[in-house]
Amino acid sequence: VLLERAIKLKPDYYDAYNRCAGFYGQYKENYTKAIEYLNESYSRNPKYFSTLENLGIIYGLKADFNNSLLYFKEAYRVDSANAQPCINIGRTYDMLHDKIKANEYYQKANKFSEKK
Helix, strand or coil, rough: CHHHHHHCCCEEEEEEEEHHHHHHHHCCCCCCHHHHHHHHHHHHHHHHHHHHHHHHHHHCCCCCCCHHHHHHHHHHHHHHCCCHHHHHHHHHHCCCHHHHHHHHHHHCCCCCCCHC
16 A cells, blocks of 8 residues: 555654555455554544544444544544534434434534534
8 A cells, every 4th residue: 555655654644544544444344454543643643633533433333332432522522613523423322322412412513504
């Protein structure tokens, strides 16, 4: 993978790890490898929104909804002006069968569209 070469050239470039994770998660469905790369990205920049969202997604795909929530909530703390983390948190609470919490976050997401 070209991104792996980029990492060797510039090992502190956190987005390269994030993009490698995307490749392994989306195209190879190798979630373990994707998490390894996302953890590397996270260790270099724990406030990088894309990495936080991707960690939430990958853990959700693995049905590890508690970890998924952890990262989606962190993404929301990093960018509270973005509706997507609220939608993702709501969906995750749906998967955990907590309709009250799910609706709370769906309502937060709806407020973003009302502001436009």
